[in-house]
Amino acid sequence: MTEMFVQLKLGDQRYKSKTLCKSANPQWQEQFDFHYFSDRMGILDIEVWGKDNKKHEERLGTCKVDISALPLKQANCLELPLDSCLGALLMLVTLTPCAGVSVSDLCVCPFADPSERKQITQRYCLQNSLKDVKDVGILQVKVLKAADLLAADFSGKSDPFCLLELGNDRLQTHTVYKNLNPEWNKVFTFPIKDIHDVLEVTVFDEDGDKPPDFLGKVAIPLLSIRDGQPNCYVLKNKDLEQAFKGVIYLEMDLIYNPVKASIRTFTPREKRFVEDSRKLSKKILSRDVDRVKRITMAIWNTMQFLKSCFQWESTLRSTIAFAESEKKGLIERIYMVQDIVSTVQNILEEIASFGERIKNTFNWTVPFLSSLACLILAAATIILYFVPLRYIILIWGINKFTKKLRNPYSIDNNELLDFLSRVPSDVQKVQYAELKLCSSHSPLRKKRSAL
Template sequence: KDVDIEVWGEDNKKHEELLGMCKVDITALPSKQTNVLEVPVEKHLGSLLMLIAVTPCSGVSISDLCVCPLGDPSERKQISQRYCIKNSLQDMKDIGFLQVKVLKAVDLLAADFSGKSDPFCVLELGNDRLQTHTIYKNLNPEWNKVFTFPIKDIHHVLEVTVFDEDGDKPPDFLGKVAIPLLSIRNGQQCCYTLKNKDLELASKGIICLELDVLFNPVKASIRTFKPQEKRFIGDNRKFSKKILSRNVDRVKKITMAIWNTIQFLRSCFLWESTLRSVVAFV
């Protein structure tokens, strides 16, 4: 399987330019070791020097509600045993297991001019990132998907962001929630109010999730004394239909206010109402 890699440049004005792209066939690389590659950039000068390590990743999955991993008693027992106290000294990096049921969202913001949105969810835990499918033309989508993540730090925060798909353009932000792993109550369906990107103000709509977290307290405690994993996923703010639509509405209101003021002044100069003109000039 090929991995497509793109190199982009960004100036101070947030303008972006594609500097080059290349492909790497990871099936041809030896596994469980670091491979040093220098790959030429297609249609551009230069090359990209990179380190690639292909290792199996356990604990990451996307499934329907009917095949929920922790819904199977035998599988739940097996996962629970993996994080029991007696296994505290095995695989110190495997701290725990997180399962997220993304059920639905209600009363989302309409990002399209048609009054609808094409919403999908992105789930991020550290540098792990998964997303749902898109439900088109709907402000009350039901995804009913189950996501699982390996926990590398029990102090991580699960971020669930709802976007509006916009074809070939970058998606529009609709709302976001941040849930600390230590605050999760297993097996309880909770509805969270969506917030803005800074998580300071409420946005429009809510999202319903059901979460379960299993972890080994000994390994989690030891991990606490190590530096946090660096986040490599950045926020890339681009053109937004939602912002454009909001600004168009603002321009309309300002235009109408100016027009009404002009009409009022015109009526005063034309003395359409003697009393109003006298009061206005006074």
């Protein structure tokens, strides 16, 4: 075995750690957030897996944690022996009470009660900015109705229901049978842990025991929400790049603390539950190549402009290197090609996204983030005016080098990269853009075969 990773499962919630090269004492140093309900079974299943160069996976050991037996509001350091193999897994498990998600009818809307709304507003006022920093805010979503949906059944009707996802929180409406213009009139409440999360609303057609059919989707960044205003959103396709058939009517209210939201911006984003591995796509690969090309050309042109200002000349140098691998068997070649193409696709996307996020920070794509960056730069300027740079570097170095000494289980992070991870890339800008409603409810008619 050359690589190792850990899988964690609590009910339907699953996480997978990063993959490390096998060693006697691997250290993952990752944090995962689960939703635990005290009235349900609280057994956390943990599996340690190994993987070789041929992508063959083997379970090396397992262990379990009874969440219900752990005390609240304290870090529990657990050393868990692994079954069927030598060694143990060291974990920190902390149970923190939090406000959960909820579903209700319009008649019992939480924000409609003035006294309850006042209490919630007081909870997230500036005076409470340093209380429970992880509790950033609360979101209320009214799912009113949809119109002119795609007919998914042979009868010319659909059985639509609506799924709402915010981070790792998932809630859904009831199903309205045999209807292309369903009315749900449900109210959903979500706790906000990161103001830069995106609310995804997907409409499906219930299909008995079979997987539900896709009927449309919208993605709404929390910072773009217009409080208390009913909005009509044109449904998009699965890639969120083109209009689909039908519209959905939503009304949203967002209350949050800007100080807590700013502090959260410089910490690592919450990891999503384990999803299917991303498939190779010629379209995505070609798009990422074009994105990298645009970013590279912009950087190159800027460098050439600066150089020409001083030297009055420009030179273009390019080096192309190609290494042909040694001859291997057919199966190994297939794995090798898949790994190379997948790696290239992921690297290209990371490079393109990184460049686009920097660009979008400076062009005020998200005013909250750009304002925060300006505020940080202004504060840094003032501090540098009064405090010598060498003292700042000394303090920063001492903090970094003693971090593990002060907290051996601390997770390393880069505040700048955490900030940039909140800035949308150009692809995400397209996905989050709200489409204009045409005269017809159906901006684009698609056949069922297009699904």
